[in-house]
Amino acid sequence: MTEPTDLPPPPPAVSTASGAPEILTFGCRLNTWESEVMRNHAQGLDNVVIINTCAVTGEAERQARQAIRRAHRANPDARIVVTGCAAQIDPASWSALPGVARVLGNEEKLKAESWSPAAMAEAVAVSDIMAARETAAHLVTEFAGRTRAFVQVQQGCDHRCTFCIIPFGRGPSRSVPVGAVVEQVRALVRSGYREVVLTGVDMTSWGADLPGRPGLGQLCRRVLRLVPELERLRLSSVDPVEIDEDVWQLLEIDPRFMPYLHLSLQAGSDLILKRMKRRHLVADAARVVARARALRPDIGIGADVIAGFPTEDDALFDQTRAFLTDMALPYLHVFPYSERPGTPAARMRAVPVPERKARAATLRAVGEAAAARYHASLLGQPLRVLMETPTTGHSEQFAPVRLARGEAGVGDIVTLVPLAVEGGGLVAERI
Numbered sequence: 279m280t281e282p283t284d285l286p287p288p289p290p291a292v293s294t295a296s297g298a299p300e301i302l303t304f305g306c307r308l309n310t311w312e313s314e315v316m317r318n319h320a321q322g323l324d325n326v327v328i329i330n331t332c333a334v335t336g337e338a339e340r341q342a343r344q345a346i347r348r349a350h351r352a353n354p355d356a357r358i359v360v361t362g363c364a365a366q367i368d369p370a371s372w373s374a375l376p377g378v379a380r381v382l383g384n385e386e387k388l389k390a391e392s393w394s395p396a397a398m399a400e401a402v403a404v405s406d407i408m409a410a411r412e413t414a415a416h417l418v419t420e421f422a423g424r425t426r427a428f429v430q431v432q433q434g435c436d437h438r439c440t441f442c443i444i445p446f447g448r449g450p451s452r453s454v455p456v457g458a459v460v461e462q463v464r465a466l467v468r469s470g471y472r473e474v475v476l477t478g479v480d481m482t483s484w485g486a487d488l489p490g491r492p493g494l495g496q497l498c499r500r501v502l503r504l505v506p507e508l509e510r511l512r513l514s515s516v517d518p519v520e521i522d523e524d525v526w527q528l529l530e531i532d533p534r535f536m537p538y539l540h541l542s543l544q545a546g547s548d549l550i551l552k553r554m555k556r557r558h559l560v561a562d563a564a565r566v567v568a569r570a571r572a573l574r575p576d577i578g579i580g581a582d583v584i585a586g587f588p589t590e591d592d593a594l595f596d597q598t599r600a601f602l603t604d605m606a607l608p609y610l611h612v613f614p615y616s617e618r619p620g621t622p623a624a625r626m627r628a629v630p631v632p633e634r635k636a637r638a639a640t641l642r643a644v645g646e647a648a649a650a651r652y653h654a655s656l657l658g659q660p661l662r663v664l665m666e667t668p669t670t671g672h673s674e675q676f677a678p679v680r681l682a683r684g685e686a687g688v689g690d691i692v693t694l695v696p697l698a699v700e701g702g703g704l705v706a707e708r709i
């Protein structure tokens with residue numbers, strides 16, 4: 279699986295709209311998309327708070343429980359609906375929390391009928407996610423507070439990495455057909471979005487369950503060809519060994535296909551990768567990075583990394599640290615290993631928690647140094663920046679950019695020249 283480990287659990291995204299419940303979203307980009315589907319379905323429900331949970335780490339679950347307790351204290355009369363991966367995996371524990379009126383499974387939360395007044399009386403509605411065989415398309419035309427839009431193209435995962443509980447929260451891999459994806463992208467462009475991010479749980483498995491078994495790159499080609507008014511197409515996390523030739527070709531020749539890759543790497547030690555049951559080795563990842571940079575020397579590259587995986591001793595950790603130093607990946611998402619009950623890794627010899635945190639801090643420092651060097655390489659080069667606030671945005675390479683002076687329209691794409699490296703990003707001015 280890739281997408282759920284794309285980010286360590288951030289502060290929850292809060293989405294509110296007139297006539298709609300408050301929604302707090304934890305975890306991955308797919309959850310962000312699903313929260314907007316729920317917001318549309320739940321229009322008109324009064325005094326309802328929706329908590330869309332994540333199960334990637336124990337910290338993600340802890341944050342969601344805190345959010346539930348805060349919401350209940352702030353408004354004891356509110357009906358709290360808990361959903362997402364954590365709720366799917368263990369509905370009883372979430373249903374028992376004070377203030378929780380309803381727990382919805384990952385399939386149920388996307389069905390309009392789950393949000394009817396009559397259905398809201400049912401305390402728990404969680405089906406067997408492992409029996410799911412299709413994933414429905416939903417037309418989402420607005421992402422509250424965001425200038426780039428997300429489109430779900432794939433759901434679930436058929437792989438069993440030893441650290442990961444997400445397949446049991448998302449079920450088997452299912453693909454959204456090309457036509458439905460294209461329709462969704464068209465609708466978003468009509469709504470004013472200039473950049474779309476394709477997202478899923480195991481993105482590179484898209485198409486394996488569709489007639490002809492098309493690849494992810496073919497989907498991207500179709501979207502770009504059939505929606506010519508779309509200015510920017512970006513991918514969320516991808517598995518290093520499953521990037522198909524069409525993706526590589528688009529990266530090389532199509533200026534609308536963003537020069538950014540986020541790799542589900544997880545470690546830089548072959549032994550740890552094998553114990554994780556990943557599908558790649560260190561040399562595979564190195565070849566992907568080298569090929570990407572050969573095609574697009576300015577490409578931004580990110581990676582997920584787990585620090586302190588069970589059995590990781592000092593020597594094995596040093597292999598990961600040295601690999602990441604050599605690769606100089608500017609956008610590392612590092613988090614300490616978190617035991618997930620029921621996974622094989624949870625039964626392996628554990629690294630002490632303080633050591634996990636210390637190793638994570640070391641790897642983050644490696645990433646920060648790589649980011650500083652990468653951003654310095656962009657100085658003086660015109661960058662096309664999608665503005666997310668009047669003064670900040672991200673370039674095509676996903677470099678964070680701040681305007682040195684003045685403002686730009688939120689959602690505009692402006693050409694800026696970076697003048698200096700500042701903190702984790704660039705300071706730039708208009709040409």
